[in-house]
Amino acid sequence: MDVNSVRLIQLPKIIDERGNISFIEEDNHIPFKIERIYWIYDVPGGQSRGGHAFIKQQELIVALSGSFDVMVDDGSAKQTYSLNRSYYGLFIPAGLWREMQNFSTNSLAIVLSSTHFDEKDYIFEFDEFLKYNKKL
Numbered sequence: 001m002d003v004n005s006v007r008l009i010q011l012p013k014i015i016d017e018r019g020n021i022s023f024i025e026e027d028n029h030i031p032f033k034i035e036r037i038y039w040i041y042d043v044p045g046g047q048s049r050g051g052h053a054f055i056k057q058q059e060l061i062v063a064l065s066g067s068f069d070v071m072v073d074d075g076s077a078k079q080t081y082s083l084n085r086s087y088y089g090l091f092i093p094a095g096l097w098r099e100m101q102n103f104s105t106n107s108l109a110i111v112l113s114s115t116h117f118d119e120k121d122y123i124f125e126f127d128e129f130l131k132y133n134k135k136l
């Protein structure tokens with residue numbers, strides 16, 4: 001998988017003086033069926049998480065609150081996206097190394113996943129990922 005297949009998706013935003021609304025519909029704003037939603041919270045400022053790749057899992061990551069960076073790597077090229085708006089989602093297809101970095105204090109990340117949790121779907125070692133992606 002190529003790092004250029006990662007996409008920043010602008011989500012709908014209903015602007016209202018009482019407070020704004022954004023939403024995500026599967027197959028409409030994201031190209032997969034949502035099988036799981038998880039969120040990452042109470043992250044100490046400056047922490048990193050999620051240094052691994054998924055074999056099958058596609059995902060959309062949204063910074064619902066605060067900010068963090070998502071670094072994606074295909075073994076040849078890297079890209080870093082700074083997420084800090086709740087109406088943008090980062091779509092990451094399967095087969096890419098990804099790491100979430102520089103969480104701000106009180107940030108909230110939500111991840112929409114195309115799969116149920118399955119530890120066997122993880123590639124935890126970067127060398128193993130390079131072999132998997134035929135870069136080693």
Ligand code: TYD
Pocket residue numbers: 036038049050051052117
């Ligand atoms: P992990 O995905 O490794 O977190 P990160 O990539 O942010 O470092 O998950 C950490 C732990 O939580 C691990 O023991 C698996 C467990 N977990 C679940 O049981 N279900 C889930 O949906 C997720 C995302 C994690």
